[in-house]
Ligand SMILES: Nc1ncnc2c1ncn2[C@@H]1O[C@H](COP(=O)(O)OP(=O)(O)OP(=O)(O)O)[C@@H](O)[C@H]1O
């Protein structure tokens with residue numbers, strides 16, 4: 001479902017004397033349905049960079065990344081948008097929302113975009129919020145004033161509200177208490193068991209051992225200095 | 226939504242003011258349901274470009290091809306004036322930065338909305354008033370204010386009234402020039418929420434000029450960055466903001482705290 005071949009990435013910092021950072025070369029990786037692959041490697045090795053190229057918010061300088069058959073290198077914006085709508089799910093590290101929108105709507109929104117009616121979408125959103133222990137009295141409020149852990153759980157709810165066939169998870173268990181961490185890990189296992197292809201970054205080693213079927217060390221893709 | 230053609234296809238749009246460049250050689254396709262943001266420093270040509278696309282200003286060169294309901298893609302600039310004016314009334318909307326430029330200040334709030342309906346042929350007074358009331362509600366203006374004039378409204382209310390006036394006729398394409406400029410942040414947030422909801426419910430396409438990268442991040446699917454009348458970078462909004470390629474975009478992104 002995810003195929004990365006010969007991918008290279010560099011950053012040119014025009015406003016810092018044009019410094020060029022060659023961060024990756026020859027990156028290759030494959031994630032099939034029902035797999036959960038964990039990216040590992042030292043800080044700065046390029047885990048987030050690789051994941052962002054797959055999500056589409058970092059440009060791919062060379063090589064090919066295909067998600068469910070769609071080529072992301074040089075893809076038109078609308079193709080990336082279409083891929084994100086129905087195929088590629090994502091749990092980012094931070095929640096970004098329009099202020100004032102109630103939590104229930106924030107979580108229901110991906111379903112609404114897919115054309116589901118409001119009642120059904122909000123019922124599903126409520127179910128996943130309950131599972132992540134976000135009390136019902138918070139649902140009508142905007143998550144912008146929530147605690148860090150609550151915001152993260154809203155973000156996770158949004159990322160699991162639809163059964164996307166491909167999922168990217170960036171540190172989904174960071175800053176969660178033991179109870180909520182266990183809920184998130186079981187959500188990941190359920191997604192894997194229904195056949196989703198999952199790629200994740202987990203600094204939490206226990207989480208990695210529990211959910212990952214395989215690890216890929218991105219240090220091997222680093223450009224030798 | 227046919228989906229076979231872009232809703233709007235802009236090709237080589239160029240406009241100079243004497244020796245001064247307004248905008249030059251701008252091309253892009255906008256698809257149904259897409260929201261495109263345009264950012265760039267003051268004087269970079271954003272308003273010029275928007276006015277040329279919307280037919281408020283005549284460009285020196287280029288084409289603005291719109292997928293019309295009746296006869297498919299047509300170059301708007303080559304259309305006879307009456308036809309273009311009708312298209313502007315039925316299919317397009319233009320939200321000005323200053324609500325005073327987009328409202329009739331001497332006419333009541335209800336009249337401002339109703340007038341647009343009459344412009345596309347509505348005649349039944351009761352229906353016009355009912356629709357106006359409905360739209361005031363959608364933009365969160367209380368029904369009892371329907372007979373007040375815009376001058377009696379706050380800046381944020383005037384801006385919401387301008388949006389109601391523009392959207393009541395069910396346009397397919399909306400141009401917005403700094404729609405949240407000059408409003409305080411809580412009012413901006415409310416307006417953002419409103420615009421996002423409307424775009425989704427009505428399946429609108431929109432081109433939004435703004436200097437606010439946070440607004441663009443939340444509202445626009447795609448982003449175009451302008452400098453000195455030229456497009457220096459364009460692409461998926463989060464790609465342009467998170468991995469900017471051009472020196473000017475890098476400067477723009479690094480100059481704000483966090484988007
Ligand atoms: N937008 C960017 N602009 C410039 N350099 C960047 C950018 N994003 C990442 N880098 C650089 O790319 C390299 C890889 O960073 P990345 O964030 O992918 O590492 P990581 O493996 O996720 O590390 P960590 O475990 O600390 O999160 C680093 O040298 C980083 O500074």
Ligand SMILES: Nc1ncnc2c1ncn2[C@@H]1O[C@H](COP(=O)(O)OP(=O)(O)OP(=O)(O)O)[C@@H](O)[C@H]1O
Pocket residue numbers: 242245246247248265266267268269270271272273274
């Ligand atoms: N009517 C005019 N006559 C002469 N020059 C003009 C006219 N309108 C705009 N210009 C010039 O064209 C260039 C682009 O102006 P424009 O208004 O399109 O910029 P903008 O990007 O919208 O700026 P801002 O962010 O300040 O609104 C500027 O150099 C401006 O001075």
Ligand SMILES: [Mg+2]
Pocket residue numbers: 047048049
């Ligand atoms: Mg990282």
Ligand SMILES: [Mg+2]
Pocket residue numbers: 271272273
């Ligand atoms: Mg302007």
